[in-house]
Amino acid sequence: MADTQTLQTTRFGQIDYRDKDVVEFSEGMPGFAQLKRFLLIEGPDYQPFKFLQSVQEPSISFPLLTPQTVDSDYHFELPKKERRALELERPEDAVVLCIVTIDEDPSKATINLFAPVVINLQTRRASQVILFNSSHPVAAPLVRETA
Amino acid sequence: MIGDDVTIKILSVDRDQVRVGIAAPREIPVHREEVYKSIVEQNKRASRPVALSPELLSRLK
Numbered sequence: 001m002a003d004t005q006t007l008q009t010t011r012f013g014q015i016d017y018r019d020k021d022v023v024e025f026s027e028g029m030p031g032f033a034q035l036k037r038f039l040l041i042e043g044p045d046y047q048p049f050k051f052l053q054s055v056q057e058p059s060i061s062f063p064l065l066t067p068q069t070v071d072s073d074y075h076f077e078l079p080k081k082e083r084r085a086l087e088l089e090r091p092e093d094a095v096v097l098c099i100v101t102i103d104e105d106p107s108k109a110t111i112n113l114f115a116p117v118v119i120n121l122q123t124r125r126a127s128q129v130i131l132f133n134s135s136h137p138v139a140a141p142l143v144r145e146t147a
Numbered sequence: 148m149i150g151d152d153v154t155i156k157i158l159s160v161d162r163d164q165v166r167v168g169i170a171a172p173r174e175i176p177v178h179r180e181e182v183y184k185s186i187v188e189q190n191k192r193a194s195r196p197v198a199l200s201p202e203l204l205s206r207l208k
Contacts, residue, residue, distance in 0.1 A: 011196045031187035101193040106203035115186045143206045
């Protein structure tokens with residue numbers, strides 16, 4: 001395909017993508033304000049993980065999981081300002097994923113339930129929303145210690 | 148006065164003792180800047196290309 005582009009990444013090696021695959025964080029993410037364009041990557045090798053791979057910085061990728069992996073009752077209200085920024089009209093267009101911090105020690109992996117990533121699959125607009133008024137933890141343990 | 152709702156009062160001063168009273172609501176929200184910094188810190192750690200170990204994947208199955 002004529003509009004296919006190639007990206008050499010640290011985590012995935014070579015990735016071919018098209019412009020319409022790109023997810024746009026117009027504000028970037030906390031600590032990464034300058035990185036706006038990401039690819040959402042999933043595959044059988046990583047199940048149940050998904051990744052956001054930076055298009056601009058090949059060494060940067062974020063592992064993500066659905067929050068329901070650790071909290072089946074997870075929910076929050078998306079502030080109106082965010083809804084507008086994401087051009088989100090129907091809740092079913094949104095996918096919610098939480099960033100996972102992987103440690104070399106698997107039992108120390110954590111998931112950020114306080115600042116979930118919301119992606120509008122229709123418009124490809126995305127944002128890491130900070131739920132200032134919630135009590136969700138920034139670093140919830142991902143796996144329980146085996147007894 | 149500290150912030151909007153924390154009051155510190157000197158209740159009494161003795162020769163070698165000062166009694167201080169602190170009035171504050173039960174739950175004081177953590178300052179937003181501190182919270183934001185912790186998200187930045189978490190994002191930075193999460194962005195490193197650490198390999199997914201088979202052990203972690205199997206524990207999530």
